[in-house]
Amino acid sequence: MPQASERYEARYLIETPLDPEAVAGIMAGEQSCGTFIRVQGETDALRDRARAAIIGVEELEPAAAPSLPNAWLDRKAIGGPWRRARVTLSFPVANVGANLATLAATVAGNLYDLGEVTGLRLESLRLPWSFRRRFPLPAQGIAGTRRLTGVPAGVMVGSIIKPNVGLSAAETGALVGQLCAAGLDFIKDDEIAADPDHAPLAERIPAVMAAVRRHRDRTGKAVMVAFNITDETDAMRRHADLVAREEGTCVMASLNWCGFSAIETLRRSTDLVIHGHRNGYGAISRHPMLGISFQAYQTLWRLAGVDHMHVHGLQGKFAQEDAEVVASARDCAAPLTDGTDDRVLPAFSSGQWAGTAPATHAAVGHTDLLFMAGGGIMAHPDGPAAGVASIRQAWAAVAAGRPLDVAAREHAELARALAFFGGARG
Structure with missing residues (x-):
């Protein structure tokens, strides 16, 4: 079994009118232990164990216009500039287990619907060997x-x-x-x-x-x-x-x-x-x-x-x-x-x-x-x-x-x- 501390990494390209560091935190919480408000039984210890971590945020050149429509931002009357950044997150292996569908849902799920972004793309996925070995290898x-x-x-x-x-x-x-x-x-x-x-x-x-x-x-x-x-x-x-x-x-x-x-x-x-x-x-x-x-x-x-x-x-x-x-x-x-x-x-x-x-x-x-x-x-x-x-x-x-x-x-x-x-x- 993998160690509780083992993690895999996903890198994203994001576009947002907000602070990319803050958006990275929202992404990490949304796809691990968080929601928009703390819920009953959600202790600091549980969050520390299950939460995704921000590995890096690299800001890039901004865009002249938003790439995608966003009703959430429209409702809040939030406009540009449209900042772009590469965000790398680290997720606990223990949150997923040997479950490919859930792995995909974690790294490429509700993130696409976040109100804070006008663009999001999963660029890469890196796995530790101990996690990779839990899935099938090519037969041939x-x-x-x-x-x-x-x-x-x-x-x-x-x-x-x-x-x-x-x-x-x-x-x-x-x-x-x-x-x-x-x-x-x-x-x-x-x-x-x-x-x-x-x-x-x-x-x-x-x-x-x-x-x-x-x-x-x-x-x-x-x-x-x-x-x-x-x-x-x-x-x-x-x-x-x-x-x-x-x-x-x-x-x-x-x-x-x-x-x-x-x-x-x-x-x-x-x-x-x-x-x-x-x-x-x-x-x-x-x-x-x-x-x-x-x-x-x-x-x-x-x-x-x-x-x-x-x-x-x-x-x-x-x-x-x-x-x-x-x-x-x-x-x-x-x-x-x-x-x-x-x-x-x-x-x-x-x-x-x-x-x-x-x-x-x-x-x-x-x-x-x-x-x-x-x-x-x-x-x-x-x-x-x-x-x-x-x-x-x-x-x-x-x-x-x-x-x-x-x-x-x-x-x-x-x-x-x-x-x-x-x-x-x-």
Whole structure:
């Protein structure tokens, strides 16, 4: 059991027209032992034991206008200046215990509704090892994914299938067979295709895995397929069991919509790789003065036991700046605490193709990653196999320190990708 004195830390960016030091005290009280007035039985000793502590308040440049509306301040006729600060709080582990949902409610709960702030964002979460060890570790993580895909080193290359366009289970199995033959390491379902009427998982999993096994028997290569089993908890467990019986190695879940409890239950019931899809994350992250940064977000989901985390892609189709994508990938590839390898595999996707390989490697600096391309593979003018080849050729060129246009002189697939997709970077 953890010592009563053990604590974890959360850092916030806040905006307020009040004194940031005073607001930090309100935050600490609200999320630990306090309310707006002392209640019966609330002794000084109890407060000392349970209260969150202020570790630091660093004031920043003020804002010209409030980031968010605030009826509480309006009622009190309190206006600017709108002061911004970074606030670091320390919370007693004993207040939470090994309860992920309550941990999340503590560091990212009613704070967002405080009347004293016009902006609040959870930026980071730091845990002591003794607390982290009370939650599940990844069942497979980076090392297990490499073992299961047969890729001991280098980038793992993946793609996405879209059964939601109306493919039947049999048609999806045939497509997976083609993608296996194209040379992929990893194939995943789309996040909006889980258990549709036209291709239910009870039919789709056996059809897909039959294609995977045929490819394995011919080539020795076992391609990893992430079946989207997003659903209520009992259905997720049932479908994970079916994947395991069919010799599959991975399932996928839409983290934000399943919730912590469902993912924790799934983790404890299977040793399959859990591919964590973060769709919906933009709703809690895109505003710079609201929500949760990826460092804190992935910390919470890693406590649930996921093995992979989506980070989007460099130069991709989504709104995130490249710097945010890079920081997210680095967060995934770093242990949460000293003393354990609980790293998870960063999964790059969205607008990726051979031409984004150099920027990705230059920014991330390693190849412990999953590089997924949809159009960059499926839309290659010479077909999916050429698309996969072009990506592998691009990453080989990066590893050798060669510009892509130079490597393309020796590789027709890469040359065609550069000409067709455009925007290559040497």
